[in-house]
Amino acid sequence: xxxxxxxxxxxxxxxxxxxxxxxxxxxxxxxxxxxxxxxxxxxxxxxxxxxxxxxxxxxxxxxxxxxxxxxxxxxxxxxxxxxxxxxxxxxxxxxxxxxxxxxxxxxxxxxxxxxxxxxxxxxxxxxxxxxxxxxxxxxxxxxxxxxxxxxxxxxxxxxxxxxxxxxxxxx
Amino acid sequence: xxxxxxxxxxxxxxxxxxxxxxxxxxxxxxxxxxxxxxxxxxxxxxxxxxxxxxxxxxxxxxxxxxxxxxxxxxxxxxxxxxxxxxxxxxxxxxxxxxxxxxxxxxxxxxxxxxxxxxxxxxxxxxxxxxxxxxxxxxxxxxxxxxxxxxxxxx
Numbered sequence: 392x393x394x395x396x397x398x399x400x401x402x403x404x405x406x407x408x409x410x411x412x413x414x415x416x417x418x419x420x421x422x423x424x425x426x427x428x429x430x431x432x433x434x435x436x437x438x439x440x441x442x443x444x445x446x447x448x449x450x451x452x453x454x455x456x457x458x459x460x461x462x463x464x465x466x467x468x469x470x471x472x473x474x475x476x477x478x479x480x481x482x483x484x485x486x487x488x489x490x491x492x493x494x495x496x497x498x499x500x501x502x503x504x505x506x507x508x509x510x511x512x513x514x515x516x517x518x519x520x521x522x523x524x525x526x527x528x529x530x531x532x533x534x535x536x537x538x539x540x541x542x543x544x545x546x547x548x549x550x551x552x553x554x555x556x557x558x559x560x561x562x
Numbered sequence: 563x564x565x566x567x568x569x570x571x572x573x574x575x576x577x578x579x580x581x582x583x584x585x586x587x588x589x590x591x592x593x594x595x596x597x598x599x600x601x602x603x604x605x606x607x608x609x610x611x612x613x614x615x616x617x618x619x620x621x622x623x624x625x626x627x628x629x630x631x632x633x634x635x636x637x638x639x640x641x642x643x644x645x646x647x648x649x650x651x652x653x654x655x656x657x658x659x660x661x662x663x664x665x666x667x668x669x670x671x672x673x674x675x676x677x678x679x680x681x682x683x684x685x686x687x688x689x690x691x692x693x694x695x696x697x698x699x700x701x702x703x704x705x706x707x708x709x710x711x712x713x714x715x716x
Contacts, residue, residue, distance in 0.1 A: 420615060448586070
């Protein structure tokens, strides 16, 4: 019995990075905020590089609470989309080369989103990671954590519920 | 728009609040406009902008941009309360998204600070596009109440 030869690492990276790029680059609002995603295997970390236009309180100065909420929501939606895109991608049901922003699986819709502000966002880069706690056929529950200097000192966290896209509408 | 509070004793304070909110870098970046503010309530609006689109296939604004408008509007309502705090910050904010905002339409948020204690302000808000009826989103939040230091020393 012979095992199939493993795929060349470059091919795997190209496929995964290409799919992630298509997913993220297609959303104008992600570009507007300047959010990027780093990938280690299937694990994603969202990065929000500091910019003056993200300030909400010029006296402190601190990140705008709305920016924090948006950063967490973007991270949750991309993580959730990535989790089901990943399965199709790795199973060969989706061809990474054919993915572009207009031909991606549809994005989940936010039902509700609750942000917990733990400390004020400092004028420096912020990071976030999301965890899909439950992902059913119709609904998903996602938790997100954001930090700046120390991974263990969160400045915000959030939980959101999402309506999964209708598989029939994907093209 | 005429300022309904032009003759009120708090007119200067409200004008300052309006200037302050519109000068917040992120509010400015989103094109937020203070339509009215005072007595613990605020109305803020934001134009449709292609840079804020969340789904390229539908052109619908990203929920995060609506959150930013709601957060600012709720904070403005707290700042304008008669027992006005010197400052405020969001403790928590929950947003329910009822329907997609119609692409091309301006979004208007209305927030009301319905209860305030020495330390916490409770706020609810709703957001509409240019169609009346069901709001695009609604929000409830808790905000900090930062008091003026007595005796001037900070």
